[in-house]
Amino acid sequence: MQELEILSLLEENARLSMREIADATGVEEEKVKKIVEELEKRGVLLAYRAVVNWEKAGVEKVCALIDVKITPEREHGYDSVASRIMRFPEVKSLYLVSGTYDLSVLVEGRSMREVASFVAEKLAPLQNVTSTTTHFVLKKYKEAGVMLYDGEELRRLAVSP
Amino acid sequence: MNMRGKIAGRVAEVPPSGIRRFFELVQGVEGVISLGVGEPDFVTPWHIREACIYSLEKGYTMYTSNYGMPELREELSRAISRRYGVDYSPENELLVTVGVSEAFDLAIRALVDPGDEVLIPEPCYVSYVPCTVFAGGKPVSVPTSAEEGFRVSAESIEERITERSKVLVLCYPNNPTGATLRRKELEEIAEVVVEHELVVITDELYDRLTYSGKHVAFPSLNGMKEYCVYLNGFSKSYAMTGWRIGYAAGCAEVIEAMMKIHQYAMLCAPVMSQMAALEALRRGDGAVESMRRAYDRRRRLIVKRLREVGLECFEPEGAFYVFPSVRSTGMSSEEFAERLLREQKVAVVPGNAFGSSGEGHVRMAYATSLESINEAMDRIERFLRR
Numbered sequence: 001m002q003e004l005e006i007l008s009l010l011e012e013n014a015r016l017s018m019r020e021i022a023d024a025t026g027v028e029e030e031k032v033k034k035i036v037e038e039l040e041k042r043g044v045l046l047a048y049r050a051v052v053n054w055e056k057a058g059v060e061k062v063c064a065l066i067d068v069k070i071t072p073e074r075e076h077g078y079d080s081v082a083s084r085i086m087r088f089p090e091v092k093s094l095y096l097v098s099g100t101y102d103l104s105v106l107v108e109g110r111s112m113r114e115v116a117s118f119v120a121e122k123l124a125p126l127q128n129v130t131s132t133t134t135h136f137v138l139k140k141y142k143e144a145g146v147m148l149y150d151g152e153e154l155r156r157l158a159v160s161p
Numbered sequence: 162m163n164m165r166g167k168i169a170g171r172v173a174e175v176p177p178s179g180i181r182r183f184f185e186l187v188q189g190v191e192g193v194i195s196l197g198v199g200e201p202d203f204v205t206p207w208h209i210r211e212a213c214i215y216s217l218e219k220g221y222t223m224y225t226s227n228y229g230m231p232e233l234r235e236e237l238s239r240a241i242s243r244r245y246g247v248d249y250s251p252e253n254e255l256l257v258t259v260g261v262s263e264a265f266d267l268a269i270r271a272l273v274d275p276g277d278e279v280l281i282p283e284p285c286y287v288s289y290v291p292c293t294v295f296a297g298g299k300p301v302s303v304p305t306s307a308e309e310g311f312r313v314s315a316e317s318i319e320e321r322i323t324e325r326s327k328v329l330v331l332c333y334p335n336n337p338t339g340a341t342l343r344r345k346e347l348e349e350i351a352e353v354v355v356e357h358e359l360v361v362i363t364d365e366l367y368d369r370l371t372y373s374g375k376h377v378a379f380p381s382l383n384g385m386k387e388y389c390v391y392l393n394g395f396s397k398s399y400a401m402t403g404w405r406i407g408y409a410a411g412c413a414e415v416i417e418a419m420m421k422i423h424q425y426a427m428l429c430a431p432v433m434s435q436m437a438a439l440e441a442l443r444r445g446d447g448a449v450e451s452m453r454r455a456y457d458r459r460r461r462l463i464v465k466r467l468r469e470v471g472l473e474c475f476e477p478e479g480a481f482y483v484f485p486s487v488r489s490t491g492m493s494s495e496e497f498a499e500r501l502l503r504e505q506k507v508a509v510v511p512g513n514a515f516g517s518s519g520e521g522h523v524r525m526a527y528a529t530s531l532e533s534i535n536e537a538m539d540r541i542e543r544f545l546r547r
């Protein structure tokens with residue numbers, strides 16, 4: 001499964017060059033290029049991005065997780081509301097979830113006021129949205145599978161049997 | 162008093178370890194990329210560490226049975242049976258030890274009388290020869306070469322058999338060469354073992370780290386359970402080197418004899434490591450497989466780059482070592498390793514640290530990130546161009 005192998009390599013490190021992927025998988029570089037282009041075209045590979053600890057960079061960002069309850073629409077279910085919400089650039093991720101509410105929205109802004117006004121002015125008034133509950137993020141511990149604190153150092157000796 | 166004169170002869174006669182010597186050389190150099198480390202670059206999977214922490218909270222801080230905790234032996238018995246179809250009784254055919262290191266020492270001490278010969282294919286892991294000497298045995302080296310893929314053959318073993326031959330040591334997948342043995346080759350060896358009534362100590366610590374084809378456990382060969390002591394552990398496949406835990410499996414008589422020594426010399430393996438090992442066996446397969454896949458990628462990379470820079474290198478099929486030849490450079494193993502360290506700050510281990518048939522080679526461990534391998538190989542390329 002060359003495709004899956006390439007995907008898992010890129011998921012781990014999106015900066016690998018085609019040549020490095022070729023070396024690690026034993027697939028020829030030209031072929032890797034072809035497979036990657038194909039995966040991009042099919043929408044399997046969506047984006048290549050860095051995971052940033054903005055706090056360490058001295059930039060303040062405010063995140064909130066918002067539980068949204070909605071009345072589903074006849075024919076479209078939740079999709080049409082979701083597709084309106086996800087188009088806002090403030091929305092970093094959006095999931096339909098099971099349980100006591102319907103959509104889980106992660107919103108990012110420069111200040112609490114900005115996030116609050118996004119919720120009050122854009123999200124809550126949407127047709128079909130019946131309620132919102134906003135949870136501001138106080139501290140991030142792990143983001144996109146990467147620990148922000150307490151990373152582990154390798155403590156190996158330089159030479160061992 | 163002159164303490165030097167008091168050291169037992171068979172200890173004094175064993176030279177200092179080549180690995181230690183090299184370790185000390187590397188210690189003094191800043192900015193080294195090391196391909197000299199014989200252990201995983203992964204920290205033990207969290208669920209295993211977490212299980213150990215929980216066991217401490219629950220008060221597991223005491224001695225256990227000399228054989229090891231019954232639950233752990235039962236789980237080991239099931240795991241070996243599931244994987245290789247060999248049944249070892251948890252009652253009296255399994256012994257939990259402080260790593261394969263201790264298990265090997267116990268096996269040798271349990272089997273070897275002064276003067277008994279121990280056949281050891283070389284290049285090999287560094288402890289086999291010294292442990293044999295400490296036990297009063299006579300190590301008989303069976304050299305292997307790159308030409309034969311560092312696989313020991315039944316004939317070369319047979320050629321060295323004498324009246325005193327008692328034990329044959331096997332270690333596949335191999336440290337330092339990465340060689341594995343095929344079923345057919347193992348079966349040929351088994352014939353020699355039966356004919357000469359040898360006991361095989363088979364160190365299969367790298368059994369889960371193979372890259373082309375499934376590992377064949379020596380005791381799974383027809384009738385071989387009766388002839389061998391099977392050693393394995395958690396250090397490499399579960400990235401648990403520092404926990405110091407492993408085990409031996411064999412027929413009741415030999416396990417009983419090993420336990421006799423173990424109960425006085427060690428008493429038991431650390432209970433927290435036994436608890437961690439239990440968790441590893443129960444839920445660790447996913448982590449083992451994902452680490453194996455990471456090693457496989459690195460293996461492909463390093464073999465390819467070694468060949469590109471013109472170092473001849475037979476393709477390793479197991480463990481996480483490559484053992485390229487440095488003969489084309491005109492340098493000896495040690496000269497190559499020392500100059501590479503001084504001039505380009507890359508640490509590798511001279512092949513002769515693993516026996517004289519390792520001369521002309523160096524061991525590189527690829528249990529390190531793709532980036533470090535690339536950087537190390539860039540430096541090696543520069544080193545060779547000068």
Ligand SMILES: Cc1ncc(COP(=O)(O)O)c(C=O)c1O
Pocket residue numbers: 161199259260261262263286332335336364366394395396402405406407
């Ligand atoms: C072949 C072989 N056997 C045994 C050992 C020691 O293993 P343990 O950590 O289980 O004592 C090593 C470690 O490098 C090894 O490579």
